[in-house]
Amino acid sequence: MTEEASQILRVRREKLESLREQGVAPFAYRFDRSHTTSEAKDAFLAAEASKDMDEDGYGEHVRVPGRILSWRSHGKSAFAHIEDGDGRIQLYFRLNQLGEASFERLDLLDPGDWIGVTGPVFRTRTGEVTVRVEEWELLSKSLRPLPLGKEEVDEETGERVVHSGFADPEARYRQRYADLAVHPEVRERFRVRSRLVSSLRRFLDDQGYLEVETPILQPLYGGAAARPFVTHHNALDTRLYLRIADELYLKRLIVGGYERVYEIGKDFRNEGIDRSHNPEFTMLEFYQAFADYRQMMSLVESLLRSVIHDTCRTTEIRYQGTAIDFAPDFRRLPFVPALNEALGVELDDLDDEELRARAARITDEDLGGAGRGRLLDKLFGAHVEPELVQPTFVVDYPVELSPLAKPHREDPKLTERFELFVAGREIANAFSELNDPIDQRERFEAQAKLREAGDDESHPIDEDYLRAMEYGMPPTGGVGIGIDRLVMLVTDSASIRDVILFPILRPEEG
């Protein structure tokens, strides 16, 4: 439908014109608020408790702005609800209170409009704390109807029930502003996200960590197995990549002499989109000099316990119907024995071709170019990961899987690495960082061979990173934690799109 043809939009513009003709500016510059909606209600309750009201039961005069949510007109009176950043309050308009001109102008208001009202607070016959409006002014005219549902409160449970609300998932993601405007619970979910990130910062700051920022645009990408986004810098006429991980730059800072650094920021991976993957996502990485992966495991455990308790007021959460408890010591599960058990064979007895055959059974992907590491990872992902519901550290990954991790001090075929799984999903990835530049070069070269064989997610060789390591890197423990997935857990969200304000969608037109 064209906008000209929509009577609903036309009517609102006509109201706008009527207001202007009456000398009302439909888009105000400011409103001096005395109380938020919640503060106005609290102030009245306090006045009621201390009998600090006039003989007719009216409390303090308030000036409250808000967005109109609902309207119930009764001829010479009307009720409405408005909402602001921390709640809602009912308004009561009366002809003999407002005067004819002001009262009749109410006809030009709609749900969605922002108004500011002035008047005393009282309690209606049905008990609701309400502002008796003596003056009102328009703060902003809404020219497009918000998809507000109708709400009732279930008398038995006391819960809000919304009728014919805003349900279309595509529209809710594309028009997040409307989704937020009509869904207080969505606004709350993103407040939880914000609280969680604050809590992470607080925890790491308290541990003596320094928050830093490293490049997003990089001449060479690395630190994870993924395909990058590619872009071009005009002035330098050079190819740049959007980072797929912060890792290599943060470890350069450890070489530089900072002992504890962290970064919270976006990584970008040019891969598929599904309910646990968005092409840009938020990652926390932190590195600590002189620590090994065992120390980092303990740190991750206390970090998560602390942050989840800060955010949820409990360490036992429910995710998609399953109780998950962060209070007990996290289980520790060695990679190779776990996979041996799941497959019913000894991995050491299988050559690459047998592994490839087994991996081919669980995927239709072309594994022709995949090395032994990728094959093991595939098998582990299919057979073990889904079972890891309660917080579980998978430890001691095969060396082929971990080109940036130190060899295991007791078994050279393994690395000192752990991943944390919760609800079948990877939440954290960490290791004793490889700090031997000669070994690191060999690992890069092995990765380069994989690339030549067709594995396009393998690392390119980063000579500058090797140079940094040659100057001398202390033993270091490093951790990466996917923030979006952590937020999914604490907000019981099934899709990553529900915890990203503006998730990636295909463009609407074109």
Add this chain to the structure above:
RNA sequence: GCGCCGCUAGCUCAAUUGGCAGAGCAACUGACUCUUAAUCAGUAGGUUCUAGGUUCGAUUCCUAGGCGGCGCACCA
């Protein structure tokens, strides 16, 4: 990338075998000075995602495309 499902009024959804495209809410007009999914009476509102095709006739059937959801695969 593959499979399944969906797209109809501002929102939520109907539409029989292929036969005039409907309802509730929102909007508009009127009544109503303590209502709260307010109520009552009335009115208006449509490129049925797009482009083709079959047909006397397509929201419905066919083909192609677009966008989304879910599942599988991949990735964190």
